[in-house]
Amino acid sequence: MSRQNCCKQAVPPESATICPSDSGGTMRLGLDVGGTHTDAVIIDTSGIVCSVKVPTDHGNLLSSVMSALNSVLDAAPTPVSAVHLSTTLTTNALLEGKTEPVGVLVSSGPGIHPLHHRIGDAFFVVDGAMDHRGAEVLPLDAAQLGHAANACKERGIRSFAVVGKFSPRNTMHEKLMAAALAGQADFVTSGHMLGGRLNFPRRITTAYFNAAVWRTYNSFADAVEEGLRKLGIQPDLAILKADGGTMPLAASRSLPVQSILSGPAASIMGITALCDVQGDAVLLDIGGTSTDIAVVAGGTPLLAPGGIGFNGRQTLVRAMVSSSLAVGGDSVLRASAGGVSVGPDRCGPCMALGGSVPTLMDACNYCGLSHVGSLEASRSGMEALARLSHRDVADVAREAVSRAVAAIKSAVDALVVAVNEKPVYTVREMLHPERIAPKKIYAVGGPAHALSDALSSAFGPNVVVPRQHAVANAIGAAIARPTCGLELYADTERGVKLIPHLSLSAKVDRSYALEHAKEDARRGLLSLVAAESPTDIELVEASSFNMIQGGRLAGKTIRVQCQIRPGIEESYLPAFRRES
Incomplete structure (x- = not known):
């Protein structure tokens, strides 16, 4: 059994790694605020300048943000020009029901x-x-x-x-x-x-979610802005959206629903930056609380163009297709004569890092798969768990790892089946006619290296763990480029043109045609965000229907939807591919 692994050294919790930099490229900071850890990286066109991982303090987000920012900014040779963010805070708030009434x-x-x-x-x-x-x-x-x-x-x-x-x-x-x-x-x-799409049920759900997480999200945004103010810097600020593009933080304050599934999007963008993903593959982000799973077809992440389903309801939020499993490095272990269970709950960090109950990472430490924190604390916790179940401690630890990976394998298989049961779209909106058959597994996140051998046993030898797996989400946020979209609707009989995203209503005459609408939509989109080139704008939908009354043409209804294509900044890629 073989395993492809470019990992040289994980970034340990509460520590920073500094790498040489020529400082010739534009310095960007990626900040990923997760449920367990807050990660930060500074990158330029030579690669990663520095990185850090600190615990997320949900009671004091500003403290976590400041700790991460201070560590990386102190090591930056030049000021950063942009800060890109990703977070699971809004996603977790909705999943856990910790939102305000709406x-x-x-x-x-x-x-x-x-x-x-x-x-x-x-x-x-x-x-x-x-x-x-x-x-x-x-x-x-x-x-x-x-x-x-x-x-x-x-x-x-x-x-x-x-x-x-x-x-x-x-x-x-x-x-x-x-x-x-x-x-x-x-x-x-x-x-x-x-958005301009006519789907009343999705619009109700999306509006509700947006209002429900508004305060939570803005507390996060306040913490970031306050942290940067305290450090005396004013870079461009953007948040990673669920479709893999970024939007300005100021604009996102009124549309926080765009940040749901920002965490999975960050891991997808991070993996595609660190690895030259080809063909059909599965992407895993194994965190402290959960594992996010995504699928790529022909090397391109899949997109739910009409809007992602979330919490059992359909939304208007365009997102890359992913699923989540409540298994992570800090998942609580329970053992009995009947077997070992992993999660779904988390009660703090692993015992090796000061936690009070044994977790999956403690089992990895005991098995020699990882060396996180106090190995003696992990050993003590696993021995106590084995005594309660009257079993051999080594068997308990091995079974914990095996059960976790089996749960991940089952969730991956379920997602692939679900994807193959419906039409699949890539982020370039191309219909993919073939069934997806993943040949490789790419894994990132803190526990990814520790579980890599077990993943290879479950999935086969083609498991890739990139070198910078521990901070891949922050890299994904940093390297993503801006994107947004808009819809234009025109009714030439009524003589009206609407662009809801711009709150624009204007008059048109009966000569207004589809080509005019395409150009107006393009110009409107360029007014929202500067595209790198005209080719960055893609037409998602364009339609024109004649309205007939009394046997004659009364007018046309025209609809155009376009967007800045999500993706990663190409100028940063060569350095990351060399490192991997």
Whole structure:
């Protein structure tokens, strides 16, 4: 059995690694705030300048951020020009139900009743409707709107989502609902700001999630900005989105839902930066709390173009396809005569790093697969666990490793099956006609090196652990380039053009055509973010339909969706590929 492993030395917790740099390239800082650790790296075109891994203190995020920033910035030979962030904080908040209550106000009109899409404990339907072209069919019921606002006020709700069924075509009702909440709301998510696609259930869910994590996410953003202010630097700040591109931190404050699955996106981008991924493959990010799993087809990560499913609900958030498993290095071990279980809970760090209960990393230490922290503490914890189950300690430790890897293998197999049961899209939006059959496994994260032999036993010999596996997420955030998208809708009979992302409404005449819409969408997108070149803009959808009334052409409905293609900054790649 063979194993491909370019790892020379992992970055140990609470330590920094400094590498030589010619400082000739643009210095970027990648910061990944995870549920267990906060990682930071500084990169330039010569590779990694320095890196650090510190524990994440959820009670004092500023302390964790400051600790990581101080360590790497002290080692930087020149000021950093940009800081790119990734985080699992919003994802974890939603998964664990640790979000604030949200007042949801919706208006829809005829069709399936909005209560079928109910989400949260404060869901209110306000009579009023627009048709599919944006014409008002029924005005908003002011009395119902006032009742909903008062009911939320009595319950102390401060964060809201307002959604109209056809709001991308006419924003008036959402604006009226938001105005009614102005005196009592800290934040209001308006559905039309989430994109131009007409999918009412997804829009409701996405607006709810956005409002639910707004405060959590902005506390994280505040901590980062405060940390940088304390250090006296003002770089460009961006957050990694779920589709693998970045957006400005300032813009993300009102769209925090774009940061859900930011962590898995960071690991995908990190692996593709560190490894020349070819063909079909599986990407694993084995962290302290969980393992994120992704699949690539033909060397390209898969994308859910219509929006990712999350927590059992479909959203409008474009994201790379991934799944998560509650198995990580700090997963709690339990043993009995019937066997060993790994996770799904985490009760702090492994005993080798001061924890109170034995974890998967303690089992790896006992088996000689890793040398993290106090080996004696790991041995003591594993021996106590074996005594409770009246079993041999070596058998317990080996079974813990085996069970963890078996769970990862099962989750990988399930994801591959799920992907092969539906059409698959790559991040370049190309339909992939063949079944995916992964030939290689790429693994990153703190425990990846320790589990590499066991992974090879489960998956076969083609398991690759890149040298910088321990800080791959921070690398992925640092090396990602900006991306965003927008939709344009035009109705030439009504003489209107809308770009919801820009809150733009303009008049058009009957000569307005699809080619005009494509160019207007392109210009609008360029006004949001500077593309490296015109080829960075890709057309996701373009359609034009004739409207016939009384046997004659009454006008056209036109829809265009375009985006800056997600990807990594090519100028940084050569150095990372040399290191791997």
